[in-house]
Amino acid sequence: MRSPVVVMGVSGSGKSTVGAALAQRLRVPFADADDFHSAANIAKMSAGQPLDDADRRPWLEAIGTWLAEHGDGGVMSCSALKREYRDRLRGHAPSVVFAHLDGSVEVIARRQASRPGHFMPPALLTSQFETLQPLAADERGLTVDVDQSVDAVVDDLAVGLADVLPDDLPPEEGNR
Numbered sequence: 001m002r003s004p005v006v007v008m009g010v011s012g013s014g015k016s017t018v019g020a021a022l023a024q025r026l027r028v029p030f031a032d033a034d035d036f037h038s039a040a041n042i043a044k045m046s047a048g049q050p051l052d053d054a055d056r057r058p059w060l061e062a063i064g065t066w067l068a069e070h071g072d073g074g075v076m077s078c079s080a081l082k083r084e085y086r087d088r089l090r091g092h093a094p095s096v097v098f099a100h101l102d103g104s105v106e107v108i109a110r111r112q113a114s115r116p117g118h119f120m121p122p123a124l125l126t127s128q129f130e131t132l133q134p135l136a137a138d139e140r141g142l143t144v145d146v147d148q149s150v151d152a153v154v155d156d157l158a159v160g161l162a163d164v165l166p167d168d169l170p171p172e173e174g175n176r
């Protein structure tokens, strides 16, 4: 069976950009968890307030449903900041693999600041880092450094995923 991939990380780490490019490379469907938020969640973040567990619960359910529907391959960009959120997603799609886009607050703040017209205010980056629980050793996934070009990040992901999912990727992707 092929597996869905969740590209995770704090706001501004590159999930939307990298996730879309990865899906294209793997030739699988792509979805962005930003598009699954309720209007109330978007309004809350836009007003500079971080989401809490209750705000994220129905959102995670919708994302889990998408992952379950894409058990044979798909990429979802979703912050998935806490272990308990990832456990929830795994409950829907047990084969899911998490790809953490990891970077320093300096690099990510710089990218967020130069991104025009996004609802997420840069001031919320601190709470994103405070909430983030990196992948634990028992979680199926990989971590990639975002302090490099988008192409290089996607290359690292494709190579790393080939190790995590040796039977899932087309040979030309898996053997890069």
Ligand SMILES: Nc1ncnc2c1ncn2[C@@H]1O[C@H](COP(=O)(O)OP(=O)(O)OP(=O)(O)O)[C@@H](O)[C@H]1O
Binding pocket: 009, 010, 011, 012, 013, 014, 015, 016, 017, 018, 034, 077, 079, 111, 112, 114, 115, 118, 120, 146, 147, 148, 149, 150, 153
């Ligand atoms: N590796 C990279 N090198 C340079 N710029 C990047 C890289 N990855 C992403 N960016 C840029 O950084 C900004 C943030 O990226 P993006 O919107 O994809 O992040 P995100 O994690 O999806 O954010 P959010 O969760 O807030 O929607 C964008 O302007 C994007 O073009």
Ligand SMILES: O=C(O)[C@H](O)[C@@H](O)[C@H](O)[C@H](O)CO
Binding pocket: 010, 011, 012, 033, 034, 051, 056, 078, 079, 080, 081, 120, 128
């Ligand atoms: O869990 C969260 O707090 C949210 O997912 C945020 O991270 C936003 O959706 C997004 O990343 C903002 O751009």
